[in-house]
Amino acid sequence: MPNIKDVAALSGVSVTTVSRVLNKRGYISQETYKKVYDAMKELDYQPNQIARNLYNQRTYFIGLLVPDISHPFFAEMAHRIEILLFDQGYKVILCNTQKSNTREHNYIDMLRQNKVDGAIVATHMLEISDYEKMTLPIVAMDVFLGDSIPTVCANHIRGGKLAAKPFIEGNARHVLQIKGNHDIKCPAWTRHSVFASELHEHNIQCIDYELKDEEFNRCQYYEIIRKLVEQHPEIDGFFSTDTVAVNAMKYFLEQGKRIPEDVMIVGYDGIDAAKTTYPSLSYVEQPFDKLSEVIVDILLKKINGENITENITIEDIRYIEGKSTRNC
Amino acid sequence: MPNIKDVAALSGVSVTTVSRVLNKRGYISQETYKKVYDAMKELDYQPNQIARNLYNQRTYFIGLLVPDISHPFFAEMAHRIEILLFDQGYKVILCNTQKSNTREHNYIDMLRQNKVDGAIVATHMLEISDYEKMTLPIVAMDVFLGDSIPTVCANHIRGGKLAAKPFIEGNARHVLQIKGNHDIKCPAWTRHSVFASELHEHNIQCIDYELKDEEFNRCQYYEIIRKLVEQHPEIDGFFSTDTVAVNAMKYFLEQGKRIPEDVMIVGYDGIDAAKTTYPSLSYVEQPFDKLSEVIVDILLKKINGENITENITIEDIRYIEGKSTRNC
DNA sequence: TGATTATGCCAAACATTAAAGATGTCGCCG
């Protein structure tokens, strides 16, 4: 692979001059400029970023830690985040932590060894103290990593209320909600507790089920729902993330239940799958675009030295009414 | 951030000795080993990979170019590929080319400047010659990038036949198939041409529609289907990728069509969405696990100097029968 | 003449590694 010396040799100028051309620094004549550019083209020269990174002490690399990129929520976010970052000159290193703290630990070490400029973290298998003692600029995505690290998430209080409303208005009596196995510090937890208390306020029974550690795989959802509904045949309402909700819809329909007459279903997130069900799913939509914009914005500010620790809550969260809920 | 000098200073040995401890090279006394490790721990030292990369002339970085990571097919593949690579010590740089050749070009340049050890490419907006002249080890994922770059894909001839079978056996008369806007060199194209010729052999009309460049966004699928079906009300069969197929199912059900009695639907890929429809979708399943294993395997072999140019076709592709097709 | 423009050279810096060299210790043989 050609290096700057080869370019200098071919164009008949010094290495310094080539560097000056590359970085548009100092005086360069039109003629030299052309000579150097021609040489670069002829050699198909690509400046060695590794060497530049070493000298400049920054890499423009960003670590993106998600539990599982094949989960549509993270895929949607990753897509937007990567594009926003690339357009600002940053490169994303993808890390699937798989809900394993060993893996998460290895990824964090790897990112630090590779001197990433920052990280976006959507997982939290490590101790909060592990994150807090890091000097690396971090933004937490829908997850709490301690007071010193800003969390960006949608307003889950509002989300929980929005999700509860159709059940209240539709006169549901026994609602099953399935929540992730995140610990209590996870913002997503909020929507579920708000949801539950909203229902209780209206004397609607809320049956809570928390997915176990080993139940995070999406292909298990259907079975889990089947068992739960068998245990609670009285269920006439269901609330969970979209990925779970679409499985629930399938199950209820297969059982001959009418939706929304017999069972109402509300999803959360607004991923593709929520938009292609029949009957169409009612769901609370997370502001993917806004979330990713704010996450990237905060991260870049932190990288540029701003000391940001406050959490940011995105307010624009909407309820999209489909045909899986009824209005009485 | 502490560097190897700080560790050396704190442990009272030379920089080289620390390096030897790190790389387990040469003779190190138990005592020195301990001193160095204690110092590393005390300083929370992380070896600088950038400097190592520069010296060793390899980065263990792999570029992953996909059109759009939020598309479930790529998300599923990316997930598996990233895990396999990380477990082999490689790091994945995520690139969403967005079907833009400018972006793709910029990504390729970026990857070369960052001296990635290899790349997995699932997009092809550039000229084949652009890829062929690169010295970078590349594996093409379900895409053709010229004779010198190995393509890994499932057997789409078999896939096309498997997809056609239920329509033939179910006595469909007018089948609409929607295919991606990939040019004719894309392996995925094969399944659609095989599908069409299989139908023709059995005197079934096959209406082909090719998505336009600007129609790659999944939220547009429903509208496209609506227009096509309005133009062809005789349609009693539908074949496409899962992401399109689930939209078709929604549309037909909303139109009051019975599935499979009035319209049969077959999907392709086997993503989550295909598994949560009601009635359950019949689909041809791509071997995600096997595909990703082979892609990573071939790439690592190429990185290690093997000259691999032959395409690899994965045979284990299956038809999963759901309730969206009928057996007459 | 003196400022401006253009270029070159050299050395240092970034953090690390590897080859070669220095130093010291130990055992063994004559």
Added chain:
DNA sequence: CGGCGACATCTTTAATGTTTGGCATAATCA
């Protein structure tokens, strides 16, 4: 007991590709 070699341990030095600052040297222009 002196010398030699084998081995253990650590240091010195050069290298990886790039940028930058300081300094020197011209040529050009006003």
